[in-house]
Amino acid sequence: MPVEARHPTYPGGTLECSSDGMTASLTSRRGEKERVVELTSERTILYVSLEEIGGRTQIGSSRRPSKVAHGGAHASLVPAGVSAWEWSEPIALHRRLMIEFDHSSTPSLVRSNLEKSGTIWMTQDPAILQCSARLAQAIEAGTHGKRFLSAIALAMIGRFAELGSALAVGGLSRERLRKAQDFLIGNLSADVKMSELAQHVGLSESSFVRAFKASTGLPPYRWQLKLRIDKAKSLMLDGVVLADVAVAVGFASQSHLTRVFRSMTGATPAEWRRMHRRDSSVVSVGSEETWVS
Known part of the structure; x- marks a missing residue:
């Protein structure tokens, strides 16, 4: 079972720097087992997985990882108070960058852009990842300064704001x-x-x-449901019996399929199939239909 921790320490070590209500921490973890860490905070968190070797990580609103594989560097922006969990497989090396924003003391432009951004999970936006890598290199080399941190953080939050605004106006990319x-x-x-x-x-x-x-x-959900009904129509025209059609497109039973099908098409599956026959004939047997050549 994974280990849970609210305020974990990592054997690889952590380097920190701060400026204008922003605190950046660069953490390296080596040779650790699977783990789950709660990151929910009173501050907004900008989280970047910089490097993953021998395993993968995820961050999301659930403590359980998504079934979807997501390899490579990724960045997330988590507003204050939003539930956030970091999960990782057993991993040889994981380097991550986190910037925490104290809204009471960050510059007004940063606060404005944070409000525009909303919550964004695991983006692989090249501009954000490039800025993250530059900041990490500066922290490791000890060449970072307060102005540099402020400039990089402002650029990253500005890009997150662009992503958030695009979503609010124009839908998905x-x-x-x-x-x-x-x-x-x-x-x-x-x-x-x-x-x-x-x-x-x-x-x-x-x-x-x-x-x-x-x-x-x-x-x-409705988009996928429409897709299911379209697939059900195709299977029915191929002569598949309704009970098997229901199973094939993810309905619990034939009656479940019938209820949903009628609500979306205005006809039961049997009625619809009689109206859309291919070059075949249908013989009714009880409440089911059998197709014959």
């Missing part, structure tokens, strides 16, 4: 929409948790659901 839709299609018969899907594309659940609907006109 093309790449994020494709990732979300591919995931829903690949898990057509499964009950997909919105928190897991949101983490897969690097957003908070509320931001993701809002942006997905802005992009597609439907919430994620």
Whole structure:
């Protein structure tokens, strides 16, 4: 079982620097077992996984990791008070950078951009990761100064604000929409948790659901449900019996499929199939239909 800790210490060591209500810490962990760490804080946290060797890490709103693999460097912005958990596999080396923001003493421009950003999980935005790497190098070399930390942090938060504002106005980016839709299609018969899907594309659940609907006109659940019904129609036209159709597209039973199908199409599956026959004939046997050539 993973070890839980609220304020962990890492054997690899931690280097810190601070400026204008911002505290940056660079931590190295080596040769550790699987672990879960709560990061929820009274301060806003900018979390960056800089390097992962021999394992992977995740950060999200649940203490349980997503089933979706997410390799490589990633960055998250977690507003004060938002539930956040860091999870890692057994790992040979993990380097992470965290910047904590005290809203009472940070510059007004930083506070403004933090408010625009909202919660963003595990983005791999190149600009943010490049700034993170530069700050980490400066901290390790001991060449950082207060102005440098302030400038880098401001650039990173500015980029997070751009990402957050784009979500609020225009929905998901093309790449994020494709990732979300591919995931829903690949898990057509499964009950997909919105928190897991949101983490897969690097957003908070509320931001993701809002942006997905802005992009597609439907919430994620309804979009996948429509896909299930379309797949059910195709299977019915291929002559698959309704009980098997229900199982294939993720419904608990034939009656469950019938209820949802009728609510979305205005007809039961049997009625719809009779109206959309291919070059075949249908023989009714009790309440089920059998297709014959």
